[in-house]
Amino acid sequence: MNSKNYVESTHTRLEGLFERAFETKKKKVSLTGCSSGLGLGFFLSQTNSKTINDLPHFVVVADKTQALRLLQTLEFFDPHRQVEILPGFDVSVYSGLYPGPRVVHDRLRFLAKACDAKPGQIFVTSCSGLMQKTIPESVFIDSMFTIKAGDEISPELAKKLEALGYVSAPLVEDVGQFAIRGGIIDIFSPAEKYPIRIELFGDEVASLRSFNQQDQRSIDPVQTLSVIPAREILFLEEYLEELISQTRASLSDRHVDSFEADELMRSLIQKNYIPGAEFLLPFFYPKLSHVLDYFAGGLNVWLLDAPEVQQVVDQNQEGLKKEFWIQSPLCFDHILICSFKNLTS
Numbered sequence: 001m002n003s004k005n006y007v008e009s010t011h012t013r014l015e016g017l018f019e020r021a022f023e024t025k026k027k028k029v030s031l032t033g034c035s036s037g038l039g040l041g042f043f044l045s046q047t048n049s050k051t052i053n054d055l056p057h058f059v060v061v062a063d064k065t066q067a068l069r070l071l072q073t074l075e076f077f078d079p080h081r082q083v084e085i086l087p088g089f090d091v092s093v094y095s096g097l098y099p100g101p102r103v104v105h106d107r108l109r110f111l112a113k114a115c116d117a118k119p120g121q122i123f124v125t126s127c128s129g130l131m132q133k134t135i136p137e138s139v140f141i142d143s144m145f146t147i148k149a150g151d152e153i154s155p156e157l158a159k160k161l162e163a164l165g166y167v168s169a170p171l172v173e174d175v176g177q178f179a180i181r182g183g184i185i186d187i188f189s190p191a192e193k194y195p196i197r198i199e200l201f202g203d204e205v206a207s208l209r210s211f212n213q214q215d216q217r218s219i220d221p222v223q224t225l226s227v228i229p230a231r232e233i234l235f236l237e238e239y240l241e242e243l244i245s246q247t248r249a250s251l252s253d254r255h256v257d258s259f260e261a262d263e264l265m266r267s268l269i270q271k272n273y274i275p276g277a278e279f280l281l282p283f284f285y286p287k288l289s290h291v292l293d294y295f296a297g298g299l300n301v302w303l304l305d306a307p308e309v310q311q312v313v314d315q316n317q318e319g320l321k322k323e324f325w326i327q328s329p330l331c332f333d334h335i336l337i338c339s340f341k342n343l344t345s
Helices: 003-023 037-046 064-077 101-115 127-131 137-143 157-163 237-252 258-269 277-284 306-327
Strands: 057-061 083-086 122-126 145-148 177-181 184-187 196-201 204-211 218-221 224-227 300-303
Touching: 037 057, 037 064, 057 064, 057 127, 064 083, 064 122, 083 101, 083 127, 101 122, 101 137, 122 127, 127 306, 145 204, 157 177, 237 258, 237 277
Parallel strands: 057 122, 057 300, 083 122
Antiparallel strands: 145 224, 177 184, 184 196, 196 204, 204 218
16 A cells, blocks of 8 residues: 555544544544644545534644644645634733734634634634633624625714724724725725725715735725624723723722823723723623634534643643732733633543
């Protein structure tokens, strides 16, 4: 048997093992002997099993490096396969730094794709990405809307976009920006790869085209524009009073400079975004969601080296607890961080 036939035979036998396990309604299958992302990447990208590809795939790896390596492997074996990566925040909640806008936007894109997950589509996350809770699923879905040719644009569009965290700009050059210039509206939604230019005929959408934000030149016509929140924190009127009350109470119990405390409260009352507001997420909503809540149907959950995943989750939690007791800033690790022992036990 030559090497190609051996690979195909091994791949077919592995498919058979999983299919038989699924047919017997076995919900947990352990495969030992290889903890490399190369093997999993090859299997997920090449399997033709309808049973296995009947559901989206959710892959958990130890860290960001492994997640990117798995992405490269999947793209190598199947460049056309849809793969989404959920990043964790790029700074610690206790570091005094703020999550980068790119990380926030990538997380929002992941959530949007998860809401509409297709069979066989692959979603990858590191432990830190998995542990971070996010905007409630119901709020996210209620905030989403689409724009397509023939739609009538409301005069309240700018106000609606600003409520979703978008920022008005003369030219759209980054995710989360929009620009309105007469009969042209540019919007860069986190759900889209490129910003979208809407051409109007009166108040009606005549056409939509993607464009390059660097030179502002059009790329291709598109059918629809998916508009999703540009931030995980939204100033919702029904929660605003509680947000202000909880923040004020927490500030009174902590050693925070009075000037900084006043500036923070003024910004919240005026519904102005402040850098690092993502770390105040529990104040903005009565209950947060986990990323898995965004998948409406079933999932194939793959843990690449399950013992290592559990070890990293435990280490991350312990590290956050130590930082909490050392610095104790305006954060809540017991609310934001959740345990996933049930995934591996």
